[in-house]
Amino acid sequence: MKVRFTKMHGLGNDFVVLDGVRQSLALTPDQLRQLADRRFGIGCDQILLVEAPTRPDADFRYRIFNADGGEVEQCGNGARCFVRFVREQGLTAQREIVVETMKGLIRPREGEDGNITVDMGVPRFAPDAIPFISPVDAVVQPLMVGDDEVMISVVSMGNPHAVQLVADVDTAPVASQGLLIENHLRFPQRVNAGFMQVVDRHAVRLRVFERGAGETLACGTGACAAAVAGIRRGLLDSPVRVATRGGELSIEWAGDEQPVFMSGPATTVFTGEIDL
């Protein structure tokens, strides 16, 4: 089966984007893993599938698959690439689109400067919403990671995040703790593990060990979760500049029950066709 694709990235978090509106696609987890494989396939952190919406109030449906082949709820950098893709491919001329995801609607908008801002929805913190097994609903909670007790803030941006503060992201235990946190028994659907260094009240540095993909150069939902966690802990004020290894995102959040806005670039790298 031949599949046309576009390779894109948002700050180095890279995607294979597939047009499921004009080509009929029903890919198996094995085929998805093959697309994501950096040696035997195209290579990416996530595969993004653009489809016709299933509800009347949306323009498109956006499906996200991690490099391990699992379908997930949300991807922030992918949302910006999604808008760039549907506009470049002539699927829409609208600058603002309403996009159906597994966890509701998001509203990305391409600005005149080419940057894209996404209304990522309202963050949730209740343990059940993550899901996170915990008897208490606290802003900061202890988690045993191997022999270490780590203080985390749990945030759902549609997908699950556990954010911890570190003194320096360059020496943070991302490699040693990432997989342990991702697969921790208290996160029944696994989790994205964020390591955040506060620079000042409007700036952080961030690394994220992503569920189903390992450490990526940037994570959009991870940036939203980190900024929101820092604001709730009284360490940050909106807007927050989030510096990742792939570049910078701007995150705005006005507080409880308000949506998070994420702004940043989206880049097309090349297009092609692969025989699966």
Ligand SMILES: N[C@@H](CCC[C@H](N)C(=O)O)C(=O)O
């Ligand atoms: N790279 C993403 C998040 C992709 C999904 C994540 N790995 C998960 O499993 O929830 C982003 O930019 O948000």
